[in-house]
Amino acid sequence: MEDKKLDHNIVFYNILIDSMCNVGEFTIAREIFNSLLAKGLQPDVPTYNIMIKGFCKEGLIDKASELLEKMDGNHFSLDDRTYNTIIHGLLQQNETAKAMELIKIMDDKGFSANATTASMLVDLLSANLADKALQELLIKTLLVNL
Structure with missing residues (x-):
């Protein structure tokens, strides 16, 4: 899409990042996520939720927590999906406290x-x-x- 100069937006990238996470290509998902600002796109709440879920799925709960803090620090409103995703990941990693x-x-x-x-x-x-x-x-x- 980029090579052909087709229009793309954050929704397109959310779908792409989520798909990469779901098929076990988390490294690619992270690269795409990290490239969003350079493409002139601002991650939104769904983008953060997708990445938090991906970090949790990979067992990288500290990275998921860091992203949660970054999200909160960037004045994004955490929603029920955000909380449930990170809590689910924490419980899977026996981080009950x-x-x-x-x-x-x-x-x-x-x-x-x-x-x-x-x-x-x-x-x-x-x-x-x-x-x-x-x-x-x-x-x-x-x-x-x-």
């Missing part, structure tokens, strides 16, 4: 867990891996989704 911090923030901002995150939280509760205060928060968060 960090996940619990984000669950609290997510709840304070009025967002709730999606079905996948809620299932993981139920597993966490059933394994007694959450302290009392967090158990109450999790139960409250899960009840909102029922």
Whole structure:
């Protein structure tokens, strides 16, 4: 598309980055993401969400957290998908303390867990891996989704 000077926008690149992540070509996805500003395109919330999911899928939770902070620092509004994606990744990597911090923030901002995150939280509760205060928060968060 670029060689033929066809019009492209951030939606096109979001689809391309997401596709690369889904087929295991995360290195290519990162290269595309990192080239967006040079192409005159600003990543948007879906772009960040796609990359956070990709980092989590690759087990690079620290990079996903860094991107989350960058996103927040660039004044993008984190949405329920952003929170659920990073919490899901944290729980998969057994980073329960960090996940619990984000669950609290997510709840304070009025967002709730999606079905996948809620299932993981139920597993966490059933394994007694959450302290009392967090158990109450999790139960409250899960009840909102029922």
